[in-house]
Structure formats: structure tokens, C-alpha cells
Amino acid sequence: MISLNSVNKVYPTRSGPVHVLKDVNLTVDSGERIGILGRNGAGKSTMIRLISGAELPTSGRIDCDMSxxxxLAFGGAFQGSLTGYDNLRFICRVYGVDPDDKVAFVEEFSELGIYLREPVKTYSSGMRARLAFAISMVIEFDCFLIDEIVAVGDARFHEKCHHELFEKRGDRAMIIVSHDATYIRDHCTRATVLANGTLHHHASMDEAFEFYHQSTAVAA
Incomplete structure (x- = not known):
């Protein structure tokens, strides 16, 4: 289970503190797929970073008893002077996974060819995303965090990513943040709405979508 209890996140700015998340509460059980809808700038990526442990909340508590x-598709943690291959080996060792039997999968899935053994700082954003997604698939996480779009490249590669994540790992928990209601409906079993820093829970997907469309219409 993943549990967020009265989580707040405040960022200092030159114009004063900005309260991005306000007393957010959320529980995610094993195998559950939660969709978090919100406009651009609503704080969705901030919430994902907090759950991943990349940032700490200003106040409140986040408890995780699952990996x-x-x-996904975020390559910001790569060491740019190392090759894609070396980043793979390093990340596998951090998570206690033998990297030797993972290389072939990453080579085939990422389709980076000779560039897998070139420094990551020479990669395009798409190449970094493909490497990050491929490495994500060799670590068997209990819960996958999905920020907006996980598939990169052409339609064929999109389908490849979809099969690897949503079909082969259909039993895993997922937290998906997006501004696209259709994407949430297609991939989630429950939806919440992040608006004005507050996470709004609803009894059904339809109620969540109706609230989201009303809130975005008012904001527009």
C-alpha cells in the first residue's frame, strides 16, 4: 500500500511561497490503477516526484510498503558522462538486480543500437526516454508511476510500450497523472482530480470526469 497523509508542498518564489499541494490524502492498494486528472501546472508532476521519493513533502507523511x-520515460536521473550501458548497470545494482541478463532486453527494446554505448549526454530527449522506459521494465516494481505520456517514438513503438507495461504488467499498481481524461479512462480503475492544490475524490469515474470538465471550464 501507498499512503499519503495530509501532504503539503510549498515552494519558495521571489513573489512569496507557493502552496502547490494542500493536505493531500491518497491510498493506493496493490494492483490498483489510480488516475489523477489535472490541468497543466496543477501539481501532478510534483505529486509524482513526492511519491517516488525524489522530493520530500513540506509537511505530512508518505508511507510505501511496496517498491x-x-x-516512466523520465531520464533526468541518468549520469550524462556515462554510456547508456553503464547507466543500466549502475541502476540495476542500486535496485539489487543482476545487470548481465538485462542487457539484451534493453538493447532490443530501446532500439538505440550503437548509441547504447555512447554517453547519455549525447542523446536526444527521445533517446533518453526510450532508455529510461526500457530500464524501467527490467526492474520489477510493485507500483509504476506514470507522468502524462509513457510512450515515445512512432505508433509502432507506442504499441510496444503499451504491451510491455499495461498488458505484461497488468497486475501491478499504477499511479497515472494526466490532463487527458480519455487516457485515464482507458488505463485506470479509479480517478481523482487535482485542482487548486487539493485532491478531490469521487465515488465513480464518471463523477470525477464531470468534476474535472467543470473545473477546467471555470478556469478557462
């Missing part, structure tokens, strides 16, 4: 991925 949690980094945000």
Missing part, C-alpha cells in the same frame, strides 16, 4: 518506480 515504486521513478516516473
Amino acid at each position: 515504486v518506480s521513478w516516473p
Whole structure:
């Protein structure tokens, strides 16, 4: 289970503190797929970073008794001077996974070819995303964090990513944040809405979508 209890996140700015998340409460059980809807700038990525442990809340508590991925397709944690291959080996060792039998999968899935053995700082954003997604699939997390879009590249590669994550790992918990209600409906079993820093829970997916559309219409 993942539990967020009265979580607040405040960022200092030149214009004063900005309260991005306000007393957020959320519980995610094993195998559950939670969708968090919100406009751009609502704080969705901030919540994902807090759950992943990349940032700490200003106040409140986050408890996890399951392994949690980094945000999928996010390559910000790579060491740029190391090659993709060396980053793979390093990340596998951090998570206690033998890297030797994972290389072939990452080579095939990422389709980086000779660039897997080139420094990551020479990669395009798409290449970094493909490497990050491929490495995410060799670590068997209990819960995957998905920030907006996990698939990169052309339609064929999108389908490849979808099969690897949503079909082969259909029994895992997932937290998906997006501004796209259709994407949430297609991949989640429950939806909440993040608006004005507050997470709004609803009894059904339809109620959540109705609230989201009303809140975005008012904001517009």
C-alpha cells in the first residue's frame, strides 16, 4: 500500500511561497490503477516526484510498503558522462538486480543500437526516454508511476510500450497523472482530480470526469 497523509508542498518564489499541494490524502492498494486528472501546472508532476521519493513533502507523511518506480520515460536521473550501458548497470545494482541478463532486453527494446554505448549526454530527449522506459521494465516494481505520456517514438513503438507495461504488467499498481481524461479512462480503475492544490475524490469515474470538465471550464 501507498499512503499519503495530509501532504503539503510549498515552494519558495521571489513573489512569496507557493502552496502547490494542500493536505493531500491518497491510498493506493496493490494492483490498483489510480488516475489523477489535472490541468497543466496543477501539481501532478510534483505529486509524482513526492511519491517516488525524489522530493520530500513540506509537511505530512508518505508511507510505501511496496517498491515504486521513478516516473516512466523520465531520464533526468541518468549520469550524462556515462554510456547508456553503464547507466543500466549502475541502476540495476542500486535496485539489487543482476545487470548481465538485462542487457539484451534493453538493447532490443530501446532500439538505440550503437548509441547504447555512447554517453547519455549525447542523446536526444527521445533517446533518453526510450532508455529510461526500457530500464524501467527490467526492474520489477510493485507500483509504476506514470507522468502524462509513457510512450515515445512512432505508433509502432507506442504499441510496444503499451504491451510491455499495461498488458505484461497488468497486475501491478499504477499511479497515472494526466490532463487527458480519455487516457485515464482507458488505463485506470479509479480517478481523482487535482485542482487548486487539493485532491478531490469521487465515488465513480464518471463523477470525477464531470468534476474535472467543470473545473477546467471555470478556469478557462
